[in-house]
Amino acid sequence: MNKIGYDAMAIGNHEFDKPQSVLRQQQKLANFEFVNANIKTTDGKQVFKPYITRIVDGKKIAIIGYTTPDIPKMSPKANLTGLVFEEPFASTRALVQQLKKDHDFVIALSHLGYYANESHGLDFPGDETLAKKIPELDMIIGGHTHSELQKPVKIGNTYIVQANSGGQFVGRMDIDLSLLGDKMTDYKLVPVKGFAQDQAILDITKPYLVEAKNKLGSKVGHTVSEFKGGRGFVEVAEQPIGKMVAAAHKQKVSADLSFVHSKRIRAGLPKGDISLRDLLNISPFGNTLTTAELNGQELWKAVETMHHNFTAQNDMAYFSDNLVLTIKDKKIVKIHLDGKMISMTATGKYKVVMNNFLSEIMPEFDFIKQHPSFENTGIKDVEALENYFKQHNTLDPRAFIRKSYASEKICNQPLTVILKTLIPLKK
Structure with a gap:
């Protein structure tokens, strides 16, 4: 991910499969930010940066992170010591409203999941609900449910997108902020399969792949x-x-x-x-x-x-x-x-x-x-x-x-x- 050049990453439930010390070590190794606005310590402090700002062609872009409050139902309790997973809608709307005032575009990196027509069953509500509760968000890039959205879902003025899982697709949305009204000019999920492998990435992964083949190929x-x-x-x-x-x-x-x-x-x-x-x-x-x-x-x-x-x-x-x-x-x-x-x-x-x-x-x-x-x-x-x-x-x-x-x-x-x-x- 460092080599590819990511700007930010949301926190998901599998970040807590291992002790928090492992997550912190990964954070130190990353050249990009881990963003989350609704994970707090028991005394109310932010555990991660709630958002970051990037300047793109002179425009201010805010990227804010969300994580499902269902994590205590999914992860070992020993790995969650000292953490509180807040309901994200009411707790972060004021922040998003402020970001909207001094940014040109606000993106949510969401690990809430996509549930069409808000049909989330016993799971915590997902991205459609987020878009309705916090309409100031311009775009929600989602995960968690491994949904393959070939077309963006639009709730009010908020776009919702998701590109399945496992690096099968690269999601691309083109935005023109100079346009009035709808600012999306193009959207597609680009299948990764069929592209030539990048030699620089292969060089990084080769020793791990060789070891994995020796241990797992029997x-x-x-x-x-x-x-x-x-x-x-x-x-x-x-x-x-x-x-x-x-x-x-x-x-x-x-x-x-x-x-x-x-x-x-x-x-x-x-x-x-x-x-x-x-x-x-x-x-x-x-x-x-x-x-x-x-x-x-x-x-x-x-x-x-x-x-x-x-x-x-x-x-x-x-x-x-x-x-x-x-x-x-x-x-x-x-x-x-x-x-x-x-x-x-x-x-x-x-x-x-x-x-x-x-x-x-x-x-x-x-x-x-x-x-x-x-x-x-x-x-x-x-x-x-x-x-x-x-x-x-x-x-x-x-x-x-x-x-x-x-x-x-x-x-x-x-x-x-x-x-x-x-x-x-x-x-």
Whole structure:
């Protein structure tokens, strides 16, 4: 980013995947500014510069940063010590109004996300709401939701743009401040794929790429066919990749059942030989596996929390394939584990496994973290995937098609009907 010549960067949720000391070290290495107006210390001080000013062709351009207040629901609490993530609209409008008075153009770098028609569900409102609440903003360059806006969205006099994620596109908007009214003259997302690689950037990245190839290129297993996956796919309906991840977690810690968050499955697997790099594409965050031993009532609470929390956000809750839920009127009415119905009064102990994003970060699962039997095993989720491939060598997505959800009509039939959808692997 230094070599490319960025002017500023907004703070996102993944900046807090690691301790604040790592973020501060990155800030020292950067030749550009980290901007944010709504992250404060507990005594009300700004943590980052709220905005910067750049002079372009004699015009004063202000760049102000915004970060979603949802970060405490996404990041390890230990990495957020001493920080307050303020609601950004009321807290920064006066600042933007002042910037508008002495600048020619005001740009927001936003990590709030883009939600069309303000349909943000349980997430904090995004860029459309920002544009309505602070109409003095001329332009919002967004992130967080990885939205690919091929045309700018205009709310009042504010343009909203976003260029997907992962450096797939360079977003370009041409602005002519001498024009009255609409000042945009052109906008496009330019695909990066197809351009010749820059030798100066290659020289910088070469030693890291060589080391990564040596460490991550080793074969860990094989797939019969593709496991489709990735964001926008695994959340829609149960997919074999999610069931495979759940099975790997369950096996690694010898649990009775496992819970997997669909948004922690960031990729699928190609057909053929599978490398450690492929597994890291699925689970890139370094989450660890946590366990707890629950009785019947606690198990019901955990399953209901997982189911209701994710369906409310139009996400998919993944469970290991030995768990089947009977759903009636959108409510869980029966839970079967290994073919046996589990009552709320069951006194047995059931070992559950979930990664620490669920158990230690999401407040809905505080009761798991606070359980006397709770343990963070320290085992990384990618280790579980690697172990699973080494144990089974070859995986077929058709072996993971059993669904955890069934209608009451189906579930009232013998469970062997459902079990027969499993396809055993050929040895």
